[in-house]
Amino acid sequence: MQIVVGVADMKISNQSQQLVVTHALGSCIGVAVYDPHVKVGGLLHYMLPESSLDEEKGRQNPYMFADTGIPQLFRECYKLGAQKHRMLVKVAGGSQVLGGPEHFNIGRRNYAALRKIFLKNNVLIDNEDVGGSKARTMYLEISNGRVWVKIIGQNQVIKDL
Amino acid sequence: MSLVPQVLRSLKNLPPFPMVAQRALILLNKPEVSIQELVDVVKFDPAVTANILRISNSAYFGLRREIHSLHQALLLLGTQELLKIVIASGATRVFSAPTPGYFTERQGLWRHSVSCALMVDLLIRELSLPDQATGFTAGLMHDIGKVVLSLFVEQKFHEIMNLVEQQGVSFQVAEKTVLGVDHAEMGGEMARMWDFPDRLRLAITYHHLDRPEAYTDDLTLLVYLADILVMMFGQDLGMDGLAYTGYPEVLRHFHLREKNLQRILMNFGSAWDEAQIFFGLMGNQDGVQRANRG
Numbered sequence: 001m002q003i004v005v006g007v008a009d010m011k012i013s014n015q016s017q018q019l020v021v022t023h024a025l026g027s028c029i030g031v032a033v034y035d036p037h038v039k040v041g042g043l044l045h046y047m048l049p050e051s052s053l054d055e056e057k058g059r060q061n062p063y064m065f066a067d068t069g070i071p072q073l074f075r076e077c078y079k080l081g082a083q084k085h086r087m088l089v090k091v092a093g094g095s096q097v098l099g100g101p102e103h104f105n106i107g108r109r110n111y112a113a114l115r116k117i118f119l120k121n122n123v124l125i126d127n128e129d130v131g132g133s134k135a136r137t138m139y140l141e142i143s144n145g146r147v148w149v150k151i152i153g154q155n156q157v158i159k160d161l
Numbered sequence: 162m163s164l165v166p167q168v169l170r171s172l173k174n175l176p177p178f179p180m181v182a183q184r185a186l187i188l189l190n191k192p193e194v195s196i197q198e199l200v201d202v203v204k205f206d207p208a209v210t211a212n213i214l215r216i217s218n219s220a221y222f223g224l225r226r227e228i229h230s231l232h233q234a235l236l237l238l239g240t241q242e243l244l245k246i247v248i249a250s251g252a253t254r255v256f257s258a259p260t261p262g263y264f265t266e267r268q269g270l271w272r273h274s275v276s277c278a279l280m281v282d283l284l285i286r287e288l289s290l291p292d293q294a295t296g297f298t299a300g301l302m303h304d305i306g307k308v309v310l311s312l313f314v315e316q317k318f319h320e321i322m323n324l325v326e327q328q329g330v331s332f333q334v335a336e337k338t339v340l341g342v343d344h345a346e347m348g349g350e351m352a353r354m355w356d357f358p359d360r361l362r363l364a365i366t367y368h369h370l371d372r373p374e375a376y377t378d379d380l381t382l383l384v385y386l387a388d389i390l391v392m393m394f395g396q397d398l399g400m401d402g403l404a405y406t407g408y409p410e411v412l413r414h415f416h417l418r419e420k421n422l423q424r425i426l427m428n429f430g431s432a433w434d435e436a437q438i439f440f441g442l443m444g445n446q447d448g449v450q451r452a453n454r455g
Contacts, residue, residue: 007396008430026395026403047394047430048423057427064427097389097407098331104407106393106423133325133405135398152265153322153400 008064012042016143025093027107030138034145035082049113066113091128127161165341182251212250219438244294262314272397280387306348332401
């Protein structure tokens with residue numbers, strides 16, 4: 001069964017029949033975490049780096065921002081028995097339009113915000129597919145923790161993370 | 162080998178633009194539109210009228226009273242808002258065919274077009290520019306060339322994508338190189354055949370800012386910027402992804418900084434949610450097609 005994660009949204013699951021998916025990441029970032037021991041996983045699709053942009057919005061919907069969404073993603077997984085040292089972390093998205101890196105670079109800022117949070121909290125990224133100008137759809141299979149991205153295009157290239 | 166002759170031949174079979182939308186487009190040129198003029202445009206088309214009422218009552222417009230008639234919609238929304246709704250309701254048929262050269266989803270192009278129209282409106286509000294239906298309409302129509310070019314892009318997709326990936330050119334430049342014509346030019350040609358107002362036609366033709374003429378009208382720059390922001394937002398992205406060029410001078414022109422763009426994207430999320438009714442217009446094809454035969 002497919003569980004869809006929208007923009008600025010998050011889903012946590014320990015139901016082995018579930019496939020969690022988020023469609024068409026542009027400059028947004030998808031973060032999938034999974035604890036293979038208890039088979040608990042979560043997928044966050046955030047849009048912007050920092051909730052300082054609009055703190056009220058960050059309270060209403062923490063999944064909109066990296067700095068409010070990522071801690072929430074881990075916390076919700078802990079509630080279902082996941083433990084940090086066992087968790088696998090996969091990241092996808094953060095695309096950019098072409099041209100210089102100085103402008104329209106929300107994708108890169110989104111990625112930088114995530115790296116900063118992970119560094120502070122000693123979280124390692126196990127695998128990632130970020131940047132470039134591609135549109136990606138990201139999947140997380142709860143039964144086995146498999147994470148993959150589909151590059152939207154005629155080949156429908158699938159890349160395991 | 163250039164496909165230009167084949168592409169141009171396909172334009173010979175271009176169906177007419179839906180009548181209601183066509184007549185509404187003419188009203189875009191008028192500084193003042195009377196209620197009667199708008200009523201005259203839609204009154205013989207019950208399906209379009211039904212859609213107008215559905216949209217007017219959607220969360221996007223946030224009216225507290227339910228609207229039951231065209232007259233009431235006009236009074237509460239004003240002519241420019243209603244003109245947008247009439248054009249969107251009337252134009253759906255043009256977008257009803259799948260565009261497999263660009264989108265894997267059947268309604269991909271329609272959804273992208275509506276998103277871009279909503280984004281132009283949001284930019285207009287953010288920049289405190291006068292809100293005329295022309296902006297929304299240009300956003301809605303900017304990629305109309307993809308309707309016809311899709312077939313050719315599909316045939317040559319790998320060649321086009323290889324150029325994008327190996328030479329780092331935009332998808333539009335790659336189209337032009339491989340096919341001899343790109344979707345923006347194609348759209349401009351269709352707009353000419355359909356007698357679109359000049360500003361609208363030029364916004365379509367130059368929406369990727371590949372010519373100096375593009376910079377003569379803010380409308381074109383707004384459509385360009387909206388298109389880029391919609392790609393960044395993601396969701397209904399096509400196979401061309403984000404492979405278009407970002408021009409910082411457009412941001413400078415509108416005095417937009419990155420924080421502004423972030424705020425715009427943030428607000429777009431809610432607008433997009435509330436405007437789902439526009440996406441749903443496609444689910445109602447029978448009604449629309451029936452109406453267009455009349």
